[in-house]
Amino acid sequence: MMRKQIAAANWKMNLTLQQADQLIDELLDIPHDLKDYQEAVFGVPFPFLFNIKNKLAGKKNSFVAAQNCSDKNAGAYTGEVSAAMLKSIAVDYVIIGHSERREYFNESHATLADKINICFETGLKPIFCCGEPLAIREAETQNSFVETQLTESLFHLNAQQLTGFVIAYEPIWAIGTGKTASNEQAQEMHAHIRSIMAGQYGAVVADSISILYGGSVKANNAKAIFCQPDVDGGLIGGASLVATEFAAIINSLK
Numbered sequence: 001m002m003r004k005q006i007a008a009a010n011w012k013m014n015l016t017l018q019q020a021d022q023l024i025d026e027l028l029d030i031p032h033d034l035k036d037y038q039e040a041v042f043g044v045p046f047p048f049l050f051n052i053k054n055k056l057a058g059k060k061n062s063f064v065a066a067q068n069c070s071d072k073n074a075g076a077y078t079g080e081v082s083a084a085m086l087k088s089i090a091v092d093y094v095i096i097g098h099s100e101r102r103e104y105f106n107e108s109h110a111t112l113a114d115k116i117n118i119c120f121e122t123g124l125k126p127i128f129c130c131g132e133p134l135a136i137r138e139a140e141t142q143n144s145f146v147e148t149q150l151t152e153s154l155f156h157l158n159a160q161q162l163t164g165f166v167i168a169y170e171p172i173w174a175i176g177t178g179k180t181a182s183n184e185q186a187q188e189m190h191a192h193i194r195s196i197m198a199g200q201y202g203a204v205v206a207d208s209i210s211i212l213y214g215g216s217v218k219a220n221n222a223k224a225i226f227c228q229p230d231v232d233g234g235l236i237g238g239a240s241l242v243a244t245e246f247a248a249i250i251n252s253l254k
């Protein structure tokens, strides 16, 4: 079975409802072709999920993602949004452990493991983010840094849960900076991630995992990155807010 190729948008904390509607309408007007093994995923702010989900109804292989969910099931956690709430409005995916959440909201490996468990219990698909800061890349210790992120938050899962799982590798120094990892740097890390997963779960599971690259992917560099053998699409911030850019990125999936 061919693993999924995914173009995932991360709108972050941008847009109003009116702007969100306009963006998705513009995007849906641009021809973009999703093959059976390809998906477009829209990671939109909580208040827009329901609306965007409805706009995507009947569109082939097009899904919505929340950008976060609570690590608790329910209860007195003012301001939090639970996985069950997301499931009840038919959300498909949840982005877990984006570097901005790790950094600004102090999300630990253990918290992320809890969030992933809740996603599985609820029937939501996690998109697990990992990636090193610049100082780690400069010290050339990115491989062990990312390995720790994977082992600490994923290795309690079983092989069945990790079959068809989605990981996004996002080097922090490439996020929102206009500076992408080179095609070789991306491929090297993606192969490393796949080999870590193979070491723990075997080659069949590792080969089924979609590993997305994130960090300043644009329409003009997407194809070169996506055609690397271990790159299975991208997680896209800035360029996902421009309909023509994101449509072209979808069309760059291999």
Ligand code: PEP
Pocket: 010, 170, 174, 175, 176, 177, 178, 214, 215, 216, 217, 235, 236, 237, 238, 239
């Ligand atoms: C992101 O935040 O997931 C991201 C990849 O952002 P950008 O594409 O803007 O670098």
